[in-house]
Amino acid sequence: MYLALREIRFAKTRYVMIVMIMLLISFLVLFVTGLAKGLAYANASSVKNMAASHFVLQKDSDHRFGRSQLTEEALTTARTVVGDDKATPLNLRMATVTEKGMSLKSDVTLFAIDMTGWLAPKVVEGQGIANDTQGQVLVDRKLKESGIQVGSTLIDQMTGASWTVSGFVANESYSHTPSVFMNEQDWLKLQSFTPVSGQDSSDKTYNAIALKASEDQLAQLRAKLPDSDIISKSDTVSAVPGYKEEQGSLLMMIAFLYIISAMVLAVFFFVITIQKIGQFGILKAIGAKTGYLARNVIGQVLLLSIGSLAVSLGLIRLMYEALPASMPFQLDSSTILLSCSLFIITAVLGSLLSVYKVARTDALDAIGRTAA
Amino acid sequence: MKPMLKIDEVTRTFHDGDSEITVLNKLSLQVGAGELVAVMGPSGSGKSTFLSIAGALLTPTSGEVAIDGVSLSGMGSHELAELRLKRIGFIFQSANLIPYLKVKEQLLLVAQLAGMPSGEASKRAAALLDRMGLKQRQNYYPDKLSGGEKQRVAIARAWMNSPAVLFADEPTASLDAERGQDVVRMIAEEVKAEGKAAVMVTHDERVLPLCDRVLYLKNGALVEA
Numbered sequence: 001m002y003l004a005l006r007e008i009r010f011a012k013t014r015y016v017m018i019v020m021i022m023l024l025i026s027f028l029v030l031f032v033t034g035l036a037k038g039l040a041y042a043n044a045s046s047v048k049n050m051a052a053s054h055f056v057l058q059k060d061s062d063h064r065f066g067r068s069q070l071t072e073e074a075l076t077t078a079r080t081v082v083g084d085d086k087a088t089p090l091n092l093r094m095a096t097v098t099e100k101g102m103s104l105k106s107d108v109t110l111f112a113i114d115m116t117g118w119l120a121p122k123v124v125e126g127q128g129i130a131n132d133t134q135g136q137v138l139v140d141r142k143l144k145e146s147g148i149q150v151g152s153t154l155i156d157q158m159t160g161a162s163w164t165v166s167g168f169v170a171n172e173s174y175s176h177t178p179s180v181f182m183n184e185q186d187w188l189k190l191q192s193f194t195p196v197s198g199q200d201s202s203d204k205t206y207n208a209i210a211l212k213a214s215e216d217q218l219a220q221l222r223a224k225l226p227d228s229d230i231i232s233k234s235d236t237v238s239a240v241p242g243y244k245e246e247q248g249s250l251l252m253m254i255a256f257l258y259i260i261s262a263m264v265l266a267v268f269f270f271v272i273t274i275q276k277i278g279q280f281g282i283l284k285a286i287g288a289k290t291g292y293l294a295r296n297v298i299g300q301v302l303l304l305s306i307g308s309l310a311v312s313l314g315l316i317r318l319m320y321e322a323l324p325a326s327m328p329f330q331l332d333s334s335t336i337l338l339s340c341s342l343f344i345i346t347a348v349l350g351s352l353l354s355v356y357k358v359a360r361t362d363a364l365d366a367i368g369r370t371a372a
Numbered sequence: 373m374k375p376m377l378k379i380d381e382v383t384r385t386f387h388d389g390d391s392e393i394t395v396l397n398k399l400s401l402q403v404g405a406g407e408l409v410a411v412m413g414p415s416g417s418g419k420s421t422f423l424s425i426a427g428a429l430l431t432p433t434s435g436e437v438a439i440d441g442v443s444l445s446g447m448g449s450h451e452l453a454e455l456r457l458k459r460i461g462f463i464f465q466s467a468n469l470i471p472y473l474k475v476k477e478q479l480l481l482v483a484q485l486a487g488m489p490s491g492e493a494s495k496r497a498a499a500l501l502d503r504m505g506l507k508q509r510q511n512y513y514p515d516k517l518s519g520g521e522k523q524r525v526a527i528a529r530a531w532m533n534s535p536a537v538l539f540a541d542e543p544t545a546s547l548d549a550e551r552g553q554d555v556v557r558m559i560a561e562e563v564k565a566e567g568k569a570a571v572m573v574t575h576d577e578r579v580l581p582l583c584d585r586v587l588y589l590k591n592g593a594l595v596e597a
Binding site for chain 2: 002003006007009010011278279282283284285286287288289292363364
């Protein structure tokens with residue numbers, strides 16, 4: 001590192017410019033990663049927040065809650081296998097609601113859950129609801145922006161059913177729509193507005209059953225419920241409508257940013273290394289070993305990339321403070337750690353071309369440049 | 373007395389297409405301690421090849437080179453680099469200093485490469501720079517030095533690890549007559565003071581009086597003037 005540090009000290013402008021470019025790229029990498037994570041969370045936070053390990057869905061429902069329909073027997077079976085308190089039913093439906101007396105419409109996802117069970121969300125404002133309250137719902141805080149408050153009345157556009165907002169919950173959404181939670185009783189009432197022909201509307205059906213189960217229990221359950229799919233929570237999340245598509249394009253952007261940063265660094269350091277070939281020849285003639293010179297090249301790259309990462313982490317922090325709440329952004333420490341190590345690895349990979357050039361430099365170049 | 377540099381019947385051939393060119397033909401040379409030898413010869417006579425082989429940068433086709441009693445034959449590139457670092461000093465045509473190191477750091481770098489303790493290295497660098505009249509310049513970058521000063525730094529760098537043999541490749545080529553004289557005098561003085569051997573390839577006849585022996589490279593071998 002003796003040479004690496006002194007060279008940076010000597011050619012400050014050159015290295016400041018390189019650091020600037022690396023800074024911008026690493027900032028972009030971290031920012032887009034944070035945005036992707038934020039969008040992922042905002043997209044399906046209701047499912048992500050559920051304390052379940054697995055979900056039971058109907059076979060051939062493509063892992064989608066909305067397409068799945070399970071009977072009460074399935075719930076009973078699940079409960080006998082994993083225990084009464086480890087399996088809880090779940091219903092959902094997309095809906096458009098209007099606040100009474102207003103014309104503004106909002107798309108929401110209605111969830112019906114056991115309000116005393118472990119799927120019940122935490123109320124951050126107003127009152128919670130019980131399983132026997134009537135016409136009361138908990139709604140996601142985002143609906144506040146549409147002017148909805150505790151005590152507001154929501155009307156379902158399709159059925160005309162109406163509920164009073166009892167309280168707000170935080171970070172609950174499904175397919176980018178705010179979630180609305182109600183108890184089973186209100187759900188059955190809603191179902192009776194839209195009867196399915198040939199089916200008694202008093203028959204209880206569920207979209208899914210949330211489980212907290214061990215691998216052993218899952219195997220048993222799979223045998224007992226042949227007409228169902230039992231999938232993990234993360235599979236369910238990626239099956240949320242729009243989730244995979246959204247994450248796919250963001251992931252592609254991130255992947256390209258890594259490739260671009262590797263290329264930019266490779267080209268920069270290669271050009272700088274080529275300019276220094278003469279010096280490397282001299283150093284080798286004097287007796288410096290290739291390993292020593294290679295360590296200096298890689299050390300320099302590491303120093304610059306770690307330095308620029310540190311600065312861009314600071315910038316991300318500032319940016320995070322300044323971002324509006326409507327722009328979802330999430331960067332936990334494990335993601336930061338992963339992104340940073342990936343960035344450093346690509347930087348080092350980019351410098352390997354230079355290391356190769358250094359290794360190929362011949363000490364003989366130093367002697368008799370003009371003589372034969 | 374044991375010679376510091378012993379070259380024994382060294383031959384070096386190059387392939388040029390189908391034909392084979394013999395650059396050095398059974399060249400022999402012995403240089404003892406405290407001796408400065410000048411090697412002259414027209415362009416293309418093989419001076420660079422001679423210097424590269426003697427300086428452990430190039431392996432001869434046949435024959436043997438020994439530095440301070442250690443034969444180079446059979447050494448790997450790693451061992452040769454180690455030997456160049458500790459037993460051989462090089463002075464190149466244009467000083468070839470590292471542009472981003474200050475004068476004193478140029479010397480400290482080679483000491484560090486050789487694993488010299490930093491306290492000792494600092495003391496030795498200061499003493500060498502003082503002898504070369506560069507005390508006032510030790511915190512300058514090479515681009516702020518004159519040609520003669522740069523070459524003096526190169527000499528100090530070559531002596532830093534107390535090599536057994538010093539090789540100089542036309543050290544006066546980029547200097548005017550007076551500076552050239554100074555530089556060669558300094559090499560000669562160090563050779564005498566430290567009891568080392570030095571071989572200088574040169575075109576510059578004005579510096580020959582400072583050398584103990586003058587040899588000419590003719591037909592791939594060294595002959596006395």
